[in-house]
Amino acid sequence: MNSCCDFLQRLGADLSFKIFTYLDDPSDLVHVCLVTSSWRQFVIENSLSKQLCLRLFPDLSGAPHFIEVKGMIDVSAVGSSSITKWEHLQKFHRIYLLLAKSLNPVTRTDCIAVAIGASSTDNNPIESIENTLEPGDRFRNRASYWSSLGSRDPDVPETLTYGLVSNLCVVSEIHIQPFLAYFQDEFPIYSSRAVRFKMGHQNVSIYSSINDSTVDYDPETDDFIWTYVSPEFPMTQENTLQIFKLPEPVFCVGGVLQVELLGRVQRQAADGLYYLCVCHVEVVGRPLLPEYDMDIIDQSGKGILKYFPNLHESSSTNGQISHSHGRAITSRFVRRGVHGWEHIVWHTLLGGGVFAQDDGIDIYEEGAGR
Structure with missing residues (x-):
């Protein structure tokens, strides 16, 4: 896109920000990031993924403290030689996109x-x-x-x-x-x-x-x-x-x-x-939605968020999964051991596994035979 046609520059930051806040699907926000590098920078610098996630899930208002303090993003490292402010914002952006995409929009009473x-x-x-x-x-x-x-x-x-x-x-x-x-x-x-x-x-x-x-x-x-x-x-x-x-x-x-x-x-x-x-x-x-799950990759408790696209087709329209299917999944992971969410996100963001692109977010995609 030519800069002369870029409405971010024509409309200004405030109006552009207001327009982007009307997006109500995390995939839409990912697509915006793919238009130009300037659009992606605008989305990340203005924490639009966080705002979208909290609009979709108001009950996650406590997430910023958990994400920023308990190991998921080390705020104290921003500005240091180990992590730049831009790297911090990128990780922050991707964490909220993962949450927005993978959490079930339906509150369940049978968890x-x-x-x-x-x-x-x-x-x-x-x-x-x-x-x-x-x-x-x-x-x-x-x-x-x-x-x-x-x-x-x-x-x-x-x-x-x-x-x-x-x-x-x-x-x-x-x-x-x-x-x-x-x-x-x-x-x-x-x-x-x-x-x-x-x-x-x-x-x-x-x-x-x-x-x-x-x-x-x-x-x-x-x-x-x-x-x-x-x-x-x-x-x-x-x-x-x-x-x-x-x-x-x-x-x-x-x-x-x-x-x-x-x-x-x-x-x-x-x-x-x-x-x-x-x-x-x-x-x-x-x-998590039925088509998402987490798996351990080493003894330290690191893990990756996994995506099972075939489960989306077999799950009911309201996002529920059967009680017996839930028991089977949970029993398997309880036996194998489970792990910290901060490790899941850190590994997903920092790489170190076999990942596939799902609307711009790095996750591991399970094959149909698994």
Whole structure:
């Protein structure tokens, strides 16, 4: 394009900026960057990809802090010999394009894909954590709930650990329903005094080979790295689905969420011990689109964002994936280990793998046979 026909110069920066903010698809912004080098520079210098991403996903307003502070972009390095301001802006631009392209526009209330394990279980498997995946307190005409082992100490905590449908999920709420024992005298409710939530990923260093998808997962011995710990929330003695809204949406990096049940309230009359019982857990969040996923590439936890174009054709029109498909994907990645989002983005931006161009964004494209 000849400079005399370049409306950026004719209209000026303010009006050009306003026009570009009407773009509502990240691919459109990529196409703008391909017109001329001056247009690309204008988009990057004015952080238009960030503004587009936050318009599409207002719940990601906390992302700038996460991206700029927690390793994804080292602001302190700008102006140093290791990174220039322009390189900083380019990486910033590409991170937000990746987020805008890969996150599901539909908020889901079924982000749990698999129950990883509980800290204890009474009467296993009848009262296992698997029961918490079913809505309500009954399933197929029988009681459906998880129960801890009994304890004489009411302060003994318990944990329930889950794998989410995606290795990256922006979580906004967790819902928990305590269990009312309708088959016991006086219908006791075995809730905790408070709850707390942890999010993170499995420590991949425990594996001798992270590429071995047949490795079994043992929640009693394998460690997790928690990148987020919520405040404590009080829980009421009610047999209802209680909503715990996080102070702000949180990036669950690695697809593992743990519910901490803090303190016991109810004794069982039969043995005088304190128990905790939960009949249902839900996670409200925004995962990656079905055609995107993340994969580990080395023991340090570095990873790449992968694109599976064939999954887009088979997924439903509203961006949902089947529960069984979500469980299969999550189980595979939980067994193999998961990794930090900052490593995914850094590796994607800095190269060091086999990448294909998808509308100008470097991602790895999986073949149809994978």
